[in-house]
Amino acid sequence: MIKGLYEAHLPVKDLKRSIAFYESVGLEVAHQGPGLTFLWIEKGKSWLGLWEAEQVNVPYHASLRHVAFQVEPEDIKRAKQWLADKGIEVKEAFGFAPTGPIVLPNRPHAHAAIYFEDPDGNLLEFICPIELDTSSLTQMIYLEEWENKPKS
Template sequence: MIRGLYEAHLPVSNLQESIKFYQKLGLELASEQEKLAFFWIVKGESWLGLWESETVNLPYHPSIRHLAFKVEKSEIEKVKEWLESVNIEIRSSFGFSPEMQPLVFKNNPHHAAVYFYDPDGNSLELITPLDMELPDNEKMMTLVDWKKKHMK
């Protein structure tokens, strides 16, 4: 019955500043109201709601204030360069510095990801699945190290 995620929502302190940020990520503004904006993630399939609020500074936890946007496997190695080209700073995550990303998770399927924040500190991720067939008993590693090990 469930076919995917249609919408997700994040709190923001300045809607206009956040609109500019998410447009830099290439998202299309679908609708804007006084303190609410919706962006298409995939037009007609999924969108992101941004809600301007005075109570944005909630403590971070991955269960809130985190979104992962899927990118194509062929694009994951270009993500850092692209983010830097639009002046978005990559952040350290899981003990991996920005220079070490994309990082690869050990769970199945193996995923490669790059992490950054929006202007309000909401955690954002660009992620792609890599391989469904590999065991999940490895430690996290850089994509460069993962490719050396699995792409022979």
């Protein structure tokens, strides 16, 4: 049923700075109002609401301050460099150094993901389903390492 993300909302301290950040990663302004802006993730289908707030440094919890954007498998492989070209650092995730995408062995499908933050510390993720035989995969691994692993 679910085909993508309909909407997500994040608190931001400086709305103008945050709009520039999200435009730099490919989102487009859909609507602006006093203290809030909606940006298209997929035009006409899903958007991100940014709400300007004085206090954005509240305790972090992924259910409140995390957005995952679906990307294509070929794009996840170049995501670290793409983000670096925009001055955005990839973040450590699940104990993995920020060297590249990791494979999440979710069943029944595996996913590759890479994590980064917006200017207010909201955790963002590029994620895509991947077609890999993960039947023998019991823990997370770097995507590059998994792709170069000898197949039995």
